[in-house]
Amino acid sequence: MSIETISSxxxxxxxxxxxxxxxxxxxxDMTFSVFVPEHAPGxxxxxxxxxxxxxxxxANVTEKGEYRRACAELGLIxxxxxxxxxxxGVPDDDAAAYxxxxxxxxxxxxxxxxxxxxxxxxxxxxxxxxxxxxxxxxADMTRQGIMGHSMGGHGALTISLRNPGRFCSTSAFAPxxxxxxxxxxxxxxxxxxxxxxxVWVDYDACALIERGARxxxxxxxxxxxxNFLIEQLRTHLLAQTCxxxxxxxxxxxxxxxxxxxxxIASFMEDHLRWHAERLAEPKG
Amino acid sequence: MSIETISSxxxxxxxxxxxxxxxxxxxxDMTFSVFVPEHAPGxxxxxxxxxxxxxxxxANVTEKGEYRRACAELGLIxxxxxxxxxxxGVPDDDAAAYxxxxxxxxxxxxxxxxxxxxxxxxxxxxxxxxxxxxxxxxADMTRQGIMGHSMGGHGALTISLRNPGRFCSTSAFAPxxxxxxxxxxxxxxxxxxxxxxxVWVDYDACALIERGARxxxxxxxxxxxxNFLIEQLRTHLLAQTCxxxxxxxxxxxxxxxxxxxxxIASFMEDHLRWHAERLAEPKG
Numbered sequence: 001m002s003i004e005t006i007s008s009x010x011x012x013x014x015x016x017x018x019x020x021x022x023x024x025x026x027x028x029d030m031t032f033s034v035f036v037p038e039h040a041p042g043x044x045x046x047x048x049x050x051x052x053x054x055x056x057x058x059a060n061v062t063e064k065g066e067y068r069r070a071c072a073e074l075g076l077i078x079x080x081x082x083x084x085x086x087x088x089g090v091p092d093d094d095a096a097a098y099x100x101x102x103x104x105x106x107x108x109x110x111x112x113x114x115x116x117x118x119x120x121x122x123x124x125x126x127x128x129x130x131x132x133x134x135x136x137x138x139a140d141m142t143r144q145g146i147m148g149h150s151m152g153g154h155g156a157l158t159i160s161l162r163n164p165g166r167f168c169s170t171s172a173f174a175p176x177x178x179x180x181x182x183x184x185x186x187x188x189x190x191x192x193x194x195x196x197x198x199v200w201v202d203y204d205a206c207a208l209i210e211r212g213a214r215x216x217x218x219x220x221x222x223x224x225x226x227n228f229l230i231e232q233l234r235t236h237l238l239a240q241t242c243x244x245x246x247x248x249x250x251x252x253x254x255x256x257x258x259x260x261x262x263x264i265a266s267f268m269e270d271h272l273r274w275h276a277e278r279l280a281e282p283k284g
Numbered sequence: 285m286s287i288e289t290i291s292s293x294x295x296x297x298x299x300x301x302x303x304x305x306x307x308x309x310x311x312x313d314m315t316f317s318v319f320v321p322e323h324a325p326g327x328x329x330x331x332x333x334x335x336x337x338x339x340x341x342x343a344n345v346t347e348k349g350e351y352r353r354a355c356a357e358l359g360l361i362x363x364x365x366x367x368x369x370x371x372x373g374v375p376d377d378d379a380a381a382y383x384x385x386x387x388x389x390x391x392x393x394x395x396x397x398x399x400x401x402x403x404x405x406x407x408x409x410x411x412x413x414x415x416x417x418x419x420x421x422x423a424d425m426t427r428q429g430i431m432g433h434s435m436g437g438h439g440a441l442t443i444s445l446r447n448p449g450r451f452c453s454t455s456a457f458a459p460x461x462x463x464x465x466x467x468x469x470x471x472x473x474x475x476x477x478x479x480x481x482x483v484w485v486d487y488d489a490c491a492l493i494e495r496g497a498r499x500x501x502x503x504x505x506x507x508x509x510x511n512f513l514i515e516q517l518r519t520h521l522l523a524q525t526c527x528x529x530x531x532x533x534x535x536x537x538x539x540x541x542x543x544x545x546x547x548i549a550s551f552m553e554d555h556l557r558w559h560a561e562r563l564a565e566p567k568g
Contacts, residue, residue: 010540
């Protein structure tokens with residue numbers, strides 16, 4: 001499992017790198033970025049995963065996420081994977097839609113042809129990439145947090161809910177909270193997993209919580225001026241589900257903010273501090 | 285002098301906008317971005333100008349500069365202009381070089397044909413855009429600071445040196461300090477102003493200081509791992525010139541940092557605090 005370093009930049013006293021590797025999960029090359037703060041030799045640092053939204057690669061948050069300053073201060077490694085397999089032979093939606101196919105892997109293991117050959121983002125994010133991070137970076141894998149934006153917020157919530165105990169902290173910016181109930185999710189889950197909604201449950205945060213999955217707590221920020229709030233994100237469904245299930249959750253509606261990185265960057269430090277508090281001590 | 289708003293995003297409690305207007309200085313449409321922090325109605329805020337480097341538009345620093353958090357805290361308006369005229373009829377270098385023509389206006393008023401028709405970035409930045417900012421934003425024009433990166437660092441230093449008293453604070457990231465003595469500058473000043481170096485003096489920070497121009501002080505950060513340091517930037521020439529001339533200057537060489545926005549963002553807050561200290565009280 002060798003990784004290639006595409007770029008390396010000194011930033012906020014640490015190192016921002018971008019890497020490429022041949023993924024066995026997706027059968028393609030995959031790209032991801034990692035920020036490692038300055039640290040004493042031999043020490044290991046907690047890891048925060050950031051899963052990106054539709055149309056994004058690792059580059060969007062790496063360039064616009066404004067996380068390095070806080071990660072440097074808090075001593076957090078920040079990992080940003082891509083959002084889908086890419087390259088020759090990777091099928092895309094016929095209509096080249098932004099919400100399915102390339103840039104829209106939805107963090108699922110596809111079962112429907114032709115997507116089931118490469119669209120294995122669940123296995124990639126849950127299994128393969130963590131092994132690479134553990135092997136190649138000064139990462140304390142007993143202290144992991146996960147966060148994401150929009151489709152990546154969906155990814156962060158569902159991956160954490162499906163892997164109890166793995167993540168000390170889980171947060172999201174403007175997540176898709178109930179993909180089974182909204183157009184983006186119905187299209188993606190139907191396309192990757194087939195039309196039977198009963199198999200979508202593993203990839204639906206609200207459905208997972210209703211079925212009994214629990215986290216110690218979770219943090220969500222949602223812009224009130226987000227164009228996708230009413231049709232696609234429907235944050236209130238998560239609030240209602242958590243309330244009904246007794247799942248602790250801090251869900252904040254932020255007046256004036258939209259769906260962009262101008263919103264994400266505004267609350268990135270808040271989220272990272274929230275993660276850092278929960279990642280402060282090794283899990284016993 | 286009407287301006288069009290292309291985009292507006294709520295961020296860090298303030299408003300990040302991008303605007304377009306028909307420029308009389310350049311005879312083209314020009315684009316710029318402005319961040320206005322949250323502020324009490326009727327109050328006016330100091331303004332920091334940020335001039336960008338080669339190949340950039342307003343968008344680079346707007347997306348990657350990480351200035352909004354500090355500007356919001358410090359109450360600074362941040363203005364980021366484009367680096368050249370653009371559009372049909374604007375001549376570019378025949379070779380489509382990155383260091384001359386589009387994206388490389390060098391903040392001069394060109395006198396050489398065919399560039400003298402549109403390449404009037406000095407007039408645009410010194411005269412036209414400040415009037416637009418004063419007329420359209422809650423800007424206290426008695427409290428202005430100026431900063432820039434690379435070619436824009438050259439712009440910030442020379443514009444401030446040529447306009448004594450206008451700027452309370454002047455700083456630069458990796459500036460071209462002596463364009464008359466380096467390939468980028470010789471090509472640009474020769475192309476825009478003609479081959480006689482005696483007319484380049486107005487656009488050369490070291491030459492201006494040698495001729496007696498002075499600022500209260502100035503701040504420069506330069507990455508030690510910057511690929512352009514030795515051939516194009518030559519920071520030591522500014523240090524020597526300031527030393528010889530008695531021009532107060534804080535010039536810092538930052539180990540490990542390159543020429544990228546990963547470097548700029550790392551020291552942006554430092555610079556903005558430095559500006560804010562000097563912009564705290566209205567100039568009497």
